[in-house]
Amino acid sequence: MTGNPDLKQKQLMRRAELVLKEHTLLTLPVDLEALAQAVGIHLREMESKTEGVSGMLLRYGDQFGIMYATHVDNEGFERFSIGHEFGHYFVDGHLDHIPFDDGAHRSRAGFVSDDPYEREADYFSAGLLMPSSLIGPILRRAQEGLPSIEAICGEAKASLTASAIRYINETDDAAAIVVSRQGQVDYCFKSEALKRLKGQSWLRKGAPLPTGTLTASIAARPAAERRGHRDETETDILDWFGGERAVRTVEQVVDLGRYDRVLTVLSCAQLVDDTYRDEDDFDESDEAMEARWTPRFRP
Template sequence: MIANAKQLPVEYNDGFPEGVYGALWRSGNAFGIIVSNECPTAGHRRFTLAHELGHYHLDGHVEQLFRGGDGLAPSLAGHFRGRKDPIEVEADAFAGELLVPTPFARSLLDGPSVGMRGVLRLRDAFDVSLSCAAIRYAQLADEPLVVVLSKDGVVEWTARSEALWAQGGWARRPWKQEWVPRRSGTRRLAGDAARRRTGADDSSELLACEWCEGAPPSAVAVEEAIGLGIFDRILTILRFPDLPDPDTAYLLAEREEREAREARDGSGRRGDWRTGLRTYGFDSTDD
């Protein structure tokens, strides 16, 4: 409907290469979208369509995808893999905002710590996949939390709330390819195919440092996990209800960073311009 309003034809088709669910085509000034019939769910199909609309509408995407010529620009599979290409990240963000608009979503997330209940509410209200709903939840939440997608107990990607990111240091470390804790609900579901595939849930309350190395020693991580059915993956929400407020956390992280640096340099030297970059975590290791 959204696409038709813009005179952009949408087709559903077979025969896409593996891992590709959508594409934008160009022929002169005409554009169109093709979505694969192999999208496993309606939510996935809607996300794919919205993602391609993003490429059509966002500044610079058409130019970059077609380089002035005609052709077909396929997009690699949606939100089950960490994306690196900036235009793919932008198109995903566009899709998330289009399908789960901020003001309406916020009204469904009212009240503190709604957790998985809030994610399910978003999924049902906007008819999107659980993972899309969870990413939007992470983007909109005011509290420190992270959404983790894992398969067989190994993390595939994470989405952190701004309030968690603001904790600095440990909270920004990449988790990809790491094991989830042995005592977690996520690990229990990973070991139980029948429950995982029927969308069963599990939960735990562990120390934050069992999930994230370097987290404050007494902080708690409240976990809610749910099986993603046919995707054979597990979606987990971790909330950290008793972390220090971000300003304090930031100062603590900065002090830790400085002390580590001084210990490393052995000289306690100050004023190195590069330290600012390190403090803000702009390294290239987080994928």
Template sequence: MNWKLEQAKLRKAAELGEAVAKAVGFDLAPVDPFAVVHSEGRRLQALGDNFRDAFDGRLEYHGAYFLLLYNTKYDGWDHEGSHHPKVTFTVAHELGHYFLEDHRHYLMGGGGPHWSQTDFESSNLAEREADFFATGLLMPQYLLRKRVNTQPPTLSDVRRARSDFRVSLTSMMIRWVQLCDFPCAVTSVVGDKIEWGFTSPGFKRIGAYVVRRGERVSSRQACSFLAADRSAAVYREGDGWSVAERWLELERHNLEVHENYVVVPSTRQMLVFLTADEDEAAADSNWE
């Protein structure tokens, strides 16, 4: 699919999630996806159980109603509130399959249920749309955007927002970047390769639209951090410096970026939160 069309579909999915949050009446964080389920009455039922490694979530159509299944195995991990953020994101993701028209019609037309792996672990477009719906629902811009754009971002800012919205650090990093007017980005590293990533509107303004997906990590300090423990089985943090073109497809050179590294053992990935100085990013006259 054309990249621009794909991005438009993902953006519309997030906007629909925001619209649902507003329609249900959330005017403060956190947004509770179970309240959205309940607002649908008999048309939508939810059932949680420990489905082990079978799936994170699944939506089934049973004629008179939809059944939303969610895996509670993640509730065994440390968390605040009734459920672990992975569980609430899963429910929000399955609500995406329920509210997104194409997904809903697919199930009602006899299509098999989605066996979802949530929280940006899938490259399938339908699953990514549901992930983006979930970010819009759980972190609607009308609750988050002003906070994101008050000052240049730091990882501490993202952490505080993640705690207030009761979502995973992964999903908050992604949503923060989506809404941020300052130059920042997030990438996922699996093994020694860049798996996926997103750039902010602030980075897009200077031509940095995409990350170097599929390429090996070339930042020296990031490589050193990875080499200290390649298992990704233990939570670790670190930081370093490099230049933006190590991570992003960018024609200009030598734009310095600060790298924050966070190893996420549950998904065996390293998240890299990148930030650049706004004035330095805007300094090149080629992009003014």
């Protein structure tokens, strides 16, 4: 993806929502079979023993088909894999640039590939399964952090990791997610509210998990011991991203099982009502001060 990556991501997810509107399928959970029928694409399961790819886009002249992996035994991941192949089909330029070997393009969905076309298809899939117009009401009802992610996951029938990314894309909360494998970062996303906190660093792919964190301690356990494990603690955003000020943070950790990965959700409720201004640099009116100190609750 070239240019502004945040803008490109939003454009891809907006394109996915427009596809659903065009075919009057803008409801949760999105009916992927109906979309396939509407555009003349055949859906078929891959053999359960097939590993190493999440799905395939088949092309024979002007005819297309989608095969999706079932070896993970996870409906959310299967649906995300189908959405990923739809991304290759619908996003401009993909059919001209992605490789087709003997009429099949093999994908690795789930934000694990560095290939820009695979990443674009991932973002399209996230927007297809979890359109912005339908995610907003879910977030207004749910508690911040992991409960919001699980609410999206349940209503959209999406994978937990894809739901976590959509939460970060859409939330007004100051939050971040980190997906790691064997103690190293796979990827990290921050919400817009958290990005405004000054002086932070970024956790890049391959970086070690911050020492002393709950996530690092859980990731260090044998896979069989932590399988399905989840835990929560209070920490400080400085422990994860550094910065210029301490902010109380809730760290929620879930073992994903699949491919030995761990999901971390970091929530900073203290920053939701923060104006991100230095109080020494401005005079606050009585009205503004009253508004800032009046508790706010989600409807």
